[in-house]
Amino acid sequence: MKLRGHHLICLQFFRGEGYSGEFVENVKKIMERLESGETVEVVAGVDDICVACPYNRGYCGKDETSEERVREMDKAAVRLLGVSEKTTWREVAERIEKVLNEWRVFCEDCDWKEVCYG
Numbered sequence: 001m002k003l004r005g006h007h008l009i010c011l012q013f014f015r016g017e018g019y020s021g022e023f024v025e026n027v028k029k030i031m032e033r034l035e036s037g038e039t040v041e042v043v044a045g046v047d048d049i050c051v052a053c054p055y056n057r058g059y060c061g062k063d064e065t066s067e068e069r070v071r072e073m074d075k076a077a078v079r080l081l082g083v084s085e086k087t088t089w090r091e092v093a094e095r096i097e098k099v100l101n102e103w104r105v106f107c108e109d110c111d112w113k114e115v116c117y118g
Contacts, residue, residue, distance in 0.1 A: 001033055002047045003040050005074035008081060008092045009103055011049075013116045019054050026052035034089035042078060042085055044071065073106050 003011075014031060018024040030048055034040070046056060055062040060070045080099035081092060107113050 001030065001038050001040055002043045003030075003049065004044070004047045004070070005042055005077035005081075005083075006070065006106070007047060007049050008040070008042070008083065008087070009077050009096065009099070010112070010116070012093065012096050015115055017112075017115045020052075023052045023054070037088065037090070040087050040089065040092075042083060042087060044074060076106065077103070 011027070011031065011034070014027055016024060016028070018027060027049060046058060050056045050060070053060075055066070059067040061067070077099075080102055081087075081095050083091065083095075107116070110116070
């Protein structure tokens with residue numbers, strides 16, 4: 001499975017809400033795969049979550065600066081988590097508590113902060 005860096009952190013707080021029913025169903029299936037132990041390939045662009053996002057244009061097309069902001073979050077997440085190109089959900093979950101204080105700067109302007117327990 002392919003995931004962007006920031007999804008490694010943000011999916012920890014997925015509560016069944018999303019942009020659309022199709023998006024939510026896709027994330028639920030991904031969560032099942034993650035929890036079953038499937039290996040994650042960390043990618044720098046569109047991933048398995050993005051494919052069902054209504055803003056997917058082959059990049060994050062939510063607004064003019066969204067892809068740039070998302071790439072910044074991806075890099076920060078990978079650095080904070082200390083993961084390489086391959087990781088597991090369990091490895092990320094073991095590290096999440098240690099990175100949340102530093103990660104919260106990205107939560108301030110996040111569209112999801114009202115539904116996130118992070």
